[in-house]
Amino acid sequence: MKFGIVRFPGSCDEVDALVAARRVGEAELLWHGDADLRGVDAVIIPGGFSYGDHLRVGAIARFAPVMGEIERFAATGGLVLGICNGFQVLCEAGLLSGALLPNTSLKFVCRQVGLEVVNASTSWTGACSVGETLSIPAKHTTGRYYAPDPVLDELEANGQVVLRYRAGENFNGSARDIAAVSNPAGNVVGLMPHPEHAVDLLTGSADGLKLFESAARVPA
Numbered sequence: 001m002k003f004g005i006v007r008f009p010g011s012c013d014e015v016d017a018l019v020a021a022r023r024v025g026e027a028e029l030l031w032h033g034d035a036d037l038r039g040v041d042a043v044i045i046p047g048g049f050s051y052g053d054h055l056r057v058g059a060i061a062r063f064a065p066v067m068g069e070i071e072r073f074a075a076t077g078g079l080v081l082g083i084c085n086g087f088q089v090l091c092e093a094g095l096l097s098g099a100l101l102p103n104t105s106l107k108f109v110c111r112q113v114g115l116e117v118v119n120a121s122t123s124w125t126g127a128c129s130v131g132e133t134l135s136i137p138a139k140h141t142t143g144r145y146y147a148p149d150p151v152l153d154e155l156e157a158n159g160q161v162v163l164r165y166r167a168g169e170n171f172n173g174s175a176r177d178i179a180a181v182s183n184p185a186g187n188v189v190g191l192m193p194h195p196e197h198a199v200d201l202l203t204g205s206a207d208g209l210k211l212f213e214s215a216a217r218v219p220a
C-alpha cells in the first residue's frame with residue numbers, strides 16, 4: 001500500500017501524516033500543483049491552512065491541479081482521507097457532503113477528544129470496532145460540521161456518519177456530534193480530529209494508527 005500526502009501552500013501536518021503512513025506502508029508527498037498522483041494507492045489531504053484559509057477554509061485548495069486527479073481517483077474507488085483542513089477541502093470539492101463552519105466559541109481550540117466509531121466498514125475504519133472509543137487530538141478554528149437536516153438524515157440512514165464526538169466532547173458544536181463522514185461507497189472519509197498525531201503511546205495515544213492500518217488492509 002502506497003500513500004500519497006498532498007502538500008499545499010500552508011499545509012502543516014503533511015509530514016506527520018507521512019510518518020504515520022510509513023508505519024503501515026510506503027508513503028510520499030504529492031505536490032498540489034501537479035495533476036499527477038504518481039501511482040499511489042491512497043491519498044491523504046492533510047491538516048493545515050491551505051492558502052492561508054483565505055476566502056473560506058478549503059475554498060482555494062479545491063481548485064488546485066491535483067484535485068481533478070483526486071476527484072477521478074475517488075470516483076473509481078480510490079482511497080481518500082481528508083484530515084481537518086483536508087476534510088474542509090473535500091467538502092468544498094463536493095467529494096463529501098456538508099461544510100465546516102467556525103467553532104461555536106469562534107476560537108482556535110486544541111485538545112484531546114474522545115470519538116465513538118459509528119461505522120467500521122469504511123476503507124479508513126475497517127481496523128476499528130463499532131462502539132469503540134478513539135482518543136485523538138483536535139486543533140482547529142473551523143470545525144463545526146454542518147449540513148441541512150435532510151442531508152444529515154440521509155448520511156445517518158446510509159451509514160455515512162463514521163465517527164461521533166463522545167458525550168461532552170463536542171467542543172466545536174458539530175451537528176449531531178459528527179466528527180467524520182464518508183461518501184456513499186466509504187472510500188472517501190473526512191474527519192476533523194488528527195489521527196496522524198496519535199500514532200505513538202509516547203505522545204499519549206496510538207489510536208490514530210487504526211485509520212492508517214485500516215487503509216493498509218484494503219487490497220491495493
Ligand SMILES: NC(=O)CC[C@H](N)C(=O)O
Pocket residue numbers: 046047048049050053057083084085086139140141142143
Ligand atoms: N489543523 C488544521 O488543519 C486546522 C486548520 C484549519 N484551517 C482551521 O480551521 O483552523
